[in-house]
Amino acid sequence: MSRDAFSYDPQDAGETRDTSTRRSSRQQKSAPPDTRYTRTPAPEAPGRGDGSEVREQRPTRDERSDSPRPYYVRDRAYLLRDSEMNSLKEIGKFRVIPVSDLAKYAYGGNRERMEKDIRALARESLLRDKTLETSQKKTLRVVTLTKAGHRLLKKTNQVPDDQPIYYGLMKPREVKHDADLYRLYQKEAAVNGKIPVPDLRVEYENPELELRHVDLELATRDYRPRAMAEKASAGFALYGRSEDASRLRRVLDEQEITAGILTL
Numbered sequence: 001m002s003r004d005a006f007s008y009d010p011q012d013a014g015e016t017r018d019t020s021t022r023r024s025s026r027q028q029k030s031a032p033p034d035t036r037y038t039r040t041p042a043p044e045a046p047g048r049g050d051g052s053e054v055r056e057q058r059p060t061r062d063e064r065s066d067s068p069r070p071y072y073v074r075d076r077a078y079l080l081r082d083s084e085m086n087s088l089k090e091i092g093k094f095r096v097i098p099v100s101d102l103a104k105y106a107y108g109g110n111r112e113r114m115e116k117d118i119r120a121l122a123r124e125s126l127l128r129d130k131t132l133e134t135s136q137k138k139t140l141r142v143v144t145l146t147k148a149g150h151r152l153l154k155k156t157n158q159v160p161d162d163q164p165i166y167y168g169l170m171k172p173r174e175v176k177h178d179a180d181l182y183r184l185y186q187k188e189a190a191v192n193g194k195i196p197v198p199d200l201r202v203e204y205e206n207p208e209l210e211l212r213h214v215d216l217e218l219a220t221r222d223y224r225p226r227a228m229a230e231k232a233s234a235g236f237a238l239y240g241r242s243e244d245a246s247r248l249r250r251v252l253d254e255q256e257i258t259a260g261i262l263t264l
Contacts, residue, residue: 073148073155078124083107084117085158088126088145092153094182095166096144096175099129105186118143126152130169134176142179144169174211196234218264221247225255232259239264 068079080088090106091097103114121127126149131141145153145167152158153165169175198215206212217236219228221244228251232238239262240248248261 071152071156073152078126078152080121080124081117083113084121087114087117087143088121088149088153089158090182091127091143092145092150092159092165092167093163094178094185096142096169096178097182098179099141099143101179101183101186102143105182121149124148132175140176140179142175173209177211196230196236198231198234198236219248219261220244223248223251225251228252229255237262 066081066083068081070077070079071085072078087102087106090102099114099118103109103111107114118127118129122129125146127143127145129141129143131139134140145165147167150165150167159165199218200216201213202216203211203213215234215236217231217238219231219238219240223231228238228248232252238248238259242263245261245263252259252261
């Protein structure tokens with residue numbers, strides 16, 4: 001991947017993982033004095049006498065029901081629709097998302113509405129819309145939060161305190177890997193509506209400096225067969241106490257699961 005595909009932006013110079021433990025406050029703040037809305041006004045339509053043909057664009061039913069609301073950060077107010085705020089939250093959780101996947105999963109395939117939201121959020125400097133060069137001269141268009149977008153989510157309590165929120169592009173060689181994680185999550189969640197979470201994830205870099213990880217699960221004799229099957233199917237490395245190992249192996253055999261139990 002070419003490093004020249006990234007332009008340096010001091011606002012996005014690093015990745016921030018914010019796991020502060022402050023208590024969330026859901027109370028709506030009142031508008032401070034002299035608060036300005038930062039939504040860029042729409043350009044004035046050309047007159048009928050200038051020879052230009054103007055086509056009226058009517059809002060969709062979803063857009064009519066999705067009225068903007070103000071979100072305040074210090075002395076600034078952002079006027080955002082629910083769909084725009086939801087996009088910010090999705091992008092922040094995964095750090096980088098391909099626009100094609102965002103349209104498919106977050107907008108139900110409504111590419112036109114997604115593009116409208118992205119343009120609005122970019123004008124507010126809440127996200128960056130970048131087309132990057134990947135391997136074999138291919139390109140990938142992705143979106144990521146800016147520092148201002150990250151601050152907006154945290155200051156307005158849009159996510160739980162223990163939810164990490166990321167912004168900026170740190171390592172060019174990892175963009176393609178990170179961009180695929182959102183699609184991986186969506187495909188896995190579509191199987192049974194939930195994602196198995198390991199007891200421990202170990203991340204490391206191989207000799208080629210590629211990011212890798214291994215998921216570890218400590219199983220006990222109280223695990224139900226279905227739970228064991230889900231953990232094994234997710235590719236977790238299963239460990240068990242010596243006194244539980246034989247029973248856990250028997251459960252895997254009965255479920256016809258080709259996975260082993262490592263003994264502590």
